[in-house]
Amino acid sequence: MTSPVTKYLDGDALAVALTSGIHRVIGEQELLNRINVFPVADSDTGTNLSLTLSAALAVLNKPGQKHLGTMLAAVADALLDGARGNSGAIVAQFFQGMSDSAGEISRFTTYTFGNAVSMGSDYAHDALSKPREGTILSVVAAFANSIVHQVSEEREGEFPGVIQNALQRVEEALANTPNQLEVLRKAGVVDAGAKGFAELVAGMCAYFNDGTVVPMPDISMQYDIEPAVEFAEADNESKFRFCTECIVTAPEINRRKLREALTAIGDSLVLAGTKRKAKIHIHVDDPDDVFEIARQYGDLSAEKADDMHRQQHSTHDARRRFAVITDSAADIPDADMERLDIHLVPCRIQFGNHGYLDKVSITSNEFYAELESNPDHPTTSQPAPGDFRRQFQFLASHFEDVLSINLTGAVSGTYQGAQSAASRSSAPGRIHVIDSKNASLGQGQLAVLAAECADRGIDIETTVALVNEQIPRTRTYALLQDLRYAVRGGRIPGWVKTVADLLRLKAILRTTPDGRVTVGGFQLGSHNRAARFAKFIARRAPKDQPIEVGVAHAICEKDAKELAEQIRSRLPAVEKLTLSELGTALGVHGGPGTLLVSFMPIVSTDDIAGRVD
Secondary structure (H helix, E strand, O other), X not given: OOOOOOOOEEHHHHHHHHHHHHHHHHHOHHHHHHOXXXXXXXXXXXXXXXXXXXXXXXXXXXXXXXXXXXXXXXXHHHHHHHOOHHHHHHHHHHHHHHHHHHOOOOEEOHXXXXXXXXXXXXXXXXXXXXXXXXXXXXXXXXXXXXXXXXXXXXXXXXXXXXXXXHHHHHHHHHHHHHHHOHHHHHHOOOOHHHHHHHHHHHHHXXXXXXXXXXXOOOHHHOOOOOOOOOOOHHHOXXXXXXXXXXXXXXXXXXXXXXXXHHHOOOEEEEEEEOOOEEEEEEEEOOHHHHHHHHHOOOEEEEEEEEEXXXXXHHHOOOOOOEEEEEEOOEOOOHHHHHHHOOEEEOOEEEEOOEEEEEOOOEOHHHHHHHHHHOXXXXXXXXXXXXXXXXXXXXXXXXXXXXXXEEOOOOOOOHHHHHHHHHHOOOOOOOEEEEEOOOOHHHHHXXXXXXXXXXXXXXXXXXXXXXXXXXXXXXXXXEEOOOOHHHHHOOOOOHHHHHHHHHHOXXXXXXXXXXXXXXXXXXXXXXXXXXXXXXXXXXXXXXXXXXXXXXXXXXXXXXXXXXXXXXHHHHOOOEEEEEEEEOOHHHHHHHOOOOEEEEEEEOOOHXXXXXXXO
16 A cells, blocks of 8 residues: 655644544553553553543544644643643643644645754753653654654655654654663663654554554553562652643743743643643642632633552552542541542632532532632532543553542532443443442442442442442431521521521431432520430431441531430440541531531441452
8 A cells, every 4th residue: 555645744644644643642651550660650651641642533524624823722722621640731832832833824845844844853851841861842842853854854855754763763762761771770661752753653654654643542451461560669759649731722821931931830731722722741749839820910710630659659559459439529537548549629719709529629628618708609510520530540450440439419410421431432321420329438338338349349230239229328417507508508498597596496417318408307596406416316227237337527526526426325336437528519508517427327338348259
């Protein structure tokens, strides 16, 4: 078969070449995850590059004739919006440079293509606060330099030969990365981001050579998950916890000052984009510091923060056959989150024009302080499907299955968002999404149960069946101190508050077996409220079997401790009782002073593990 491209490369041909290259990267994402050790061994470079480049496929596969300059501009914008991780942001900036170089031209010669990739390489290099050799930058530079050198000798060269020669230089630069970074040499791998870019070029080269287009791989069939390479924690380049990203838009962003402000609070900074739209990628301990700085330079969007410490722990734990993930509506004690390696997708909280990532960029105490003082009642919104999809694909690359336990679908679209993300992920059939029909501690108890099953090596089918059995047995009740927050949030009609205030009644919210959150009763006055609430719970909790109870509070810890003591005295069947802070899912409706109790029958994972064995 002859090459479809000789001396000229138009938009249609470039779209096919890029599609071929992107498919090749997606097919290698598991390998890229496995060898990812720099700058942080969080085993997600393959996932991040695949998600980033996949964002361009909608542009590249759009029907109709494609104008080169217009298409590259659309590709660059799509990549910027979809950029994930360090390598993803660098690749997005590379294509931004190509786009700016191409301008409005309708086709490339090898000479103008050389100019474009050279500018792309410069853009990618300049996007980093501390560029390092031995990374994706070295391979990008090798690609650009090879083409520029070839066209300097023959400005009217043919694309197949030029790209083939450039691929050879890319492969040489890739093989040299362990000689440039000690951490790669010690791990015995090449740089994962550099390998990803090399795969992109190889896929393009296949098309330039003879018209071969690498097909979209069926990675849902790739069940053999190899462990990540061995990696010493002392070699970890970043000591920060959260991989934080966001987009800033403004008529004109002062990129120099923005870079200076961000450099002072973290590392691994990549500032991609243009003076009108900038994508920030940085590793920090407090994501809200990033968001606060970014707001000073324009409008903020697409905030996200991934816990790299949790990711690293997951990739080195071979005991668990599946991973457990939930959304931040679940309230789970920190000790259980760490012990059982439960992953979290944050919901979003908006106070007027100021947004937060729940439990990531705002704590429970900070939330209640803001709730009391801010005239704007907060709105809570479900995580974007992309937030779920990114986490699902990362976890699916390291575990046989992923189990997502979500906020009740009767009051939120979170469950539906998780379902949508699972169906569009690269691992359909291996991501299991459950509607907890609960919230707060009840949802958290179900997630902990699932994680304990994973910790004992119980299979996913048994665990899903067990969780579904426990859902209708799990109950949550919240005693509200002040109904004004529930009225402001639309959970309770205003007339209910008027009557309750007149009669000095305190409302009790409850979850129903079908997942609704409704008024479940009232309590007269505030005198001895913990003891009387415990009596209310005791009348509804099982008496004939062991149970576990969770108690949560909205900045009223003393009352919560008294409530826990009262419950223990009234319910001898309580075998496990936890005390924690109340999160935003029900806290936004209860406000400060809210007490919450969830209970669920005890299930012995030891017995289940024995039966399975």
